[in-house]
Amino acid sequence: xxxxxxxxxxxxxxxxxxxxxxxxxxxxxxxxxxxxxxxxxxxxxxxxxxxxxxxxxxxxxxxxxxxxxxxxxxxxxxxxxxxxxxxxxxxxxxxxxxxxxxxxxxxxxxxxxxxxxxxxxxxxxxxxxxxxxxxxxxxxxxxxxxxxxxxxxxxxxxxxxxxxxxxxxxxxxxxxxxxxxxxxxxxxxxxxxxxxxxxxxxxxxxxxxxxxxxxxxxxxxxxxxxxxxxxxxxxxxxxxxxxxxxxxxxxxxxxxxxxxxxxxxxxxxxxxxxxxxxxxxxxxxxxxxxxxxxxxxxxxxxxxxxxxxxxxxxxxxxxxxxxxxxxxxxxxxxxxxxxxxxxxxxxxxxxxxxxxxxxxxxxxxxxxxxxxxxxxxxxxxxxxxxxxxxxxxxxxxxxxxxxxxxxxxxxxxxxxxxxxxxxxxxxxxxxxxxxxxxxxxxxxxxxxxxxxxxxxxxxxxxxxxxxxxxxxxxxxxxxxxxxxxxxxxxxxxxxxxxxxxxxxxxxxxxxxxxxxxxxxxxxxxxxxxxxxxxxxxxxxxxx
Numbered sequence: 444x445x446x447x448x449x450x451x452x453x454x455x456x457x458x459x460x461x462x463x464x465x466x467x468x469x470x471x472x473x474x475x476x477x478x479x480x481x482x483x484x485x486x487x488x489x490x491x492x493x494x495x496x497x498x499x500x501x502x503x504x505x506x507x508x509x510x511x512x513x514x515x516x517x518x519x520x521x522x523x524x525x526x527x528x529x530x531x532x533x534x535x536x537x538x539x540x541x542x543x544x545x546x547x548x549x550x551x552x553x554x555x556x557x558x559x560x561x562x563x564x565x566x567x568x569x570x571x572x573x574x575x576x577x578x579x580x581x582x583x584x585x586x587x588x589x590x591x592x593x594x595x596x597x598x599x600x601x602x603x604x605x606x607x608x609x610x611x612x613x614x615x616x617x618x619x620x621x622x623x624x625x626x627x628x629x630x631x632x633x634x635x636x637x638x639x640x641x642x643x644x645x646x647x648x649x650x651x652x653x654x655x656x657x658x659x660x661x662x663x664x665x666x667x668x669x670x671x672x673x674x675x676x677x678x679x680x681x682x683x684x685x686x687x688x689x690x691x692x693x694x695x696x697x698x699x700x701x702x703x704x705x706x707x708x709x710x711x712x713x714x715x716x717x718x719x720x721x722x723x724x725x726x727x728x729x730x731x732x733x734x735x736x737x738x739x740x741x742x743x744x745x746x747x748x749x750x751x752x753x754x755x756x757x758x759x760x761x762x763x764x765x766x767x768x769x770x771x772x773x774x775x776x777x778x779x780x781x782x783x784x785x786x787x788x789x790x791x792x793x794x795x796x797x798x799x800x801x802x803x804x805x806x807x808x809x810x811x812x813x814x815x816x817x818x819x820x821x822x823x824x825x826x827x828x829x830x831x832x833x834x835x836x837x838x839x840x841x842x843x844x845x846x847x848x849x850x851x852x853x854x855x856x857x858x859x860x861x862x863x864x865x866x867x868x869x870x871x872x873x874x875x876x877x878x879x880x881x882x883x884x885x886x887x888x889x890x891x892x893x894x895x896x897x898x899x900x901x902x903x904x905x906x907x908x909x910x911x912x913x914x915x916x917x918x919x920x921x922x923x924x925x926x927x928x929x930x931x932x933x934x935x936x937x938x939x940x941x942x943x944x945x946x947x948x949x950x951x952x953x954x955x956x957x958x959x960x961x962x963x964x965x966x967x968x969x970x971x972x973x974x975x976x977x978x979x980x981x982x983x984x985x986x
Contacts (some may be wrong), residue, residue, distance in 0.1 A: 451898075475634050482625060482862075494636040497529070501626045506543045507875065507943050510598045514577075515639060516620055516632040517568070517609075523580065523656055524611040525638045526621070531602040534943070546624035548596070549936040550898060551578040552585045552661060553920050553929060560898070561587050562596040565936040568609050569620035569627075569667075569953070572855035576917050576933055577619070580608040580659035588659035595643040604641050608655060609660040620854050622695050624935055625949030627851075627858045629986065665917040667933055669955040672911045674815050691730070693749070695790030700737075702748035705938055706757055712753070716760035719798055724765035728797040730752050731772040731813040734788035739775055746772030755792050766798065777891075786877065814906055818969040819975045825975035829966065834976065839876030841868030843948075847965050847978045853986035856915075857954040859965060861978075862901070865942040880950055881938035881973045886925030892930045893922025901935040901950040906964035906977075907957060908975050914952045 483502040499514045547652065549565030561579075564587060568577040580588040588608040591600070596748045612619060612633055620627040638652040672690070696708045704712075731753075732745030748769040758768060780787035814817040820824030828834040833846030842957040843863040863878045880901055888895055905912040915933040923927045934952035942948050957963070962980050969975040 445763050477683050481947050483985070484626070484628075485764040490811065492516075492632070492634055492636070494527075496635065499628050499630075501623055501628060502533070503546070503626070504622065504942055504946050504948050505546050507941050507946075508542035509533055509534045509946070510538065510542050510544065512623060514621065514628060514631060518634060518636050518638075519611050520638060520639050520652075520656055522611050522635065523659055523662065523727075524609050525604075525652070525656070525935055526566070526607050527639045527641075528566070528605045528607065529602065530598045530605060532600045533599045534602065536943070538799050541599040543926070544596045544598055546935070546937045546940060548930075550919055551587060551663065552581045554650060554922065559772060560936065561585070563587065563589060563591075563605060563607060564607075566607055567622040568631075568931075569622060569854070569933070570612065570616065571618065571620070574667060576622075576665050576915075577609045577612075578663040578665065580610070582658050583660050586658065588655055590641045590643075590650045590655050592642045596649065600795060604639075606639070606652075606655065608659040608662075610664045620856075621953070622933065624954070625628070625860070625951055627856070627951055629853050633857060638801055663919075665919070666917040667917055667953075669915055670913040672913075674906075674909045674911055682944040689718055690800075691715060691753070691794045691796070692789075692918040693794060694789055696753070696794065701791075702745060702752050708756070711757050712760060712781060715796060716757060719757075719761055719766060719796070722798055726767045726769060727757070727761075728799075729757070730793075730795045732791060732793050732795070732798070733775050734778070734791045735775040736784040736788065742899045743772055743774035746774045746856075748772070749794055753796075757796075770870050775868060779888075813909055814964060815909065817966075818975060820969040820975045822825050825969060825977075827977040827979065830978040830981040835979070836863075836878060836974075836976075838878075839868070841876040841878075842866050843878040843942075845878075845880070845976065845978075847981045849984050850963065851853075851983045851986045852956055852983055855956050857905070857956050857963075857983065858986075859903070859952045859954065859981070861950045861965065862902075863940075863942070863948040863950070865944055865948075867944065874904055875941045877939040877941045878948065879939035879974075880967065880976075888916075888928075888930050891927045893924045893927035895928075895930040898931060898936070899938075900932050900933050901938050902951055903952065903965050903967045905954060905957075906966055907960060911966075912954055912957070912963075914954055922939050959984065 454627065480505055488856050492518060496515065497513045501512045503510045503512055511531045511533045513529040518525045534620055535542060542688060545564050547565050548560040550560050551564040552561065564579050566579065582588065585834055591603060591605045591607060593603040595948045615634055619633060619634050621631050643649040654973045691711055692724050695711055696704055712751035729750045733742040750772050753769045754770040778791040780790045782788050782791060817825065817827045826834040830847040834846050836843050836845055843865050845861060845863050847859065847861045859881065902914050916930050919929040919931050937948045940948050960983055963975060964979050965973050965981050966977040
């Protein structure tokens with residue numbers, strides 16, 4: 444289909460307002476199979492107050508084709524808001540008549556479907572400074588409050604319009620960030636106005652904007668949490684707007700079966716106290732944990748004694764009148780990893796400090812210490828490379844070059860984009876081996892986290908000295924697995940995808956900013972279910 448006929452079709456669908464941006468991005472002539480696609484971005488703030496005006500555009504390369512996404516302003520509707528996207532397939536997978544939009548799927552609700560992601564739910568809004576994430580709203584039964592001009596989660600050359608409902612931002616917030624597959628788009632205007640129209644799919648009854656808004660009964664606004672860990676066995680820190688959790692490695696603090704602090708524990712406790720001092724006054728819950736070696740009653744007593752020792756040491760480093768110290772032990776009852784190996788049992792021997800407070804300053808990550816040697820995995824198939832040059836990953840006759848040219852500092856976040864450019868292999872996308880940058884089967888959140896590792900998405904860690912920085916994440920809710928909770932990452936929900944020959948896939952993850960840092964290492968560590976990689980010297984640039 445040529446550009447003229449595509450514009451005519453979109454106009455008949457009622458999507459004419461998006462045409463200036465979309466037409467500018469159309470290639471000359473045919474946009475069918477075989478045409479190379481590269482992720483592109485453009486901004487158009489010429490009419491930010493117009494609900495039908497396009498404010499930004501991104502190309503999502505996926506499933507052997509590409510989708511042009513035109514982004515309209517977020518429109519307030521009382522305590523809700525509506526995001527409108529106009530999508531057009533600008534190149535098609537070999538033999539296809541539309542581009543599947545699998546990478547737009549995500550988890551916005553756990554209602555009745557614990558292991559099934561919802562269509563389009565990977566489209567999420569992020570508050571400035573990265574404090575909170577807004578998920579698409581849904582009805583109590585888990586159906587998203589949305590409407591689209593297509594019946595299925597695929598995008599044809601004739602185009603489609605999609606609308607999703609979210610919680611409206613607080614008064615004074617005039618822009619939000621947008622997470623799309625492969626992209627973080629800052630500065631989407633939040634305006635007052637009429638919600639744009641969406642034509643119904645063929646043979647379907649129209650859904651009015653008021654009806655769509657009325658479907659929104661569960662409207663998630665969730666705090667984003669960060670996690671850092673010293674890889675030399677010292678301190679791990681989980682932080683959010685409301686609380687900070689500090690994990691202290693038990694083997695560094697104590698000798699085996701002892702509750703007496705070792706001399707070298709002083710530095711670890713100094714670092715923990717410095718983290719706590721970055722917050723307003725509040726209660727500090729000190730909890731001791733053990734592995735499952737030995738009688739459970741003895742483990743419980745040991746964990747309680749260790750919590751008491753840490754509390755006494757902290758009372759000399761922070762003011763107990765400002766930070767009330769509460770201490771208890773859980774023994775072996777709350778492991779962060781299965782007690783099936785020495786390494787896992789070491790993780791479970793720990794003391795956690797949880798401060799409930801309001802964060803008032805960013806505690807700097809310790810950049811000292813040596814970067815640990817790269818672990819290329821049990822099979823020795825991992826790869827370490829310079830971030831700009833990257834490395835080749837080949838499977839089934841299909842090769843992808845993996846690179847990370849830079850990271851962007853924007854909205855109080857670090858935005859990582861890893862690219863994978865395909866070369867060679869069969870033309871038919873359905874037969875093409877995908878590239879997979881999966882996170883494996885382990886979650887730092889621990890054992891009782893349901894399907895969190897299964898749906899971790901694209902989630903490499905950053906290395907700064909001997910400190911690892913993990914992607915921002917959020918608590919989605921209680922798991923279908925009794926006694927467990929579900930966590931999701933502020934990253935791409937998909938870890939794998941296919942591209943046509945020459946096309947470039949993108950995968951994106953969000954992290955807490957590290958002020959003053961000029962470069963970082965990106966690493967998918969060696970864990971079960973993934974092929975490890977490390978990209979060195981990723982340059983951090985201001986957006």
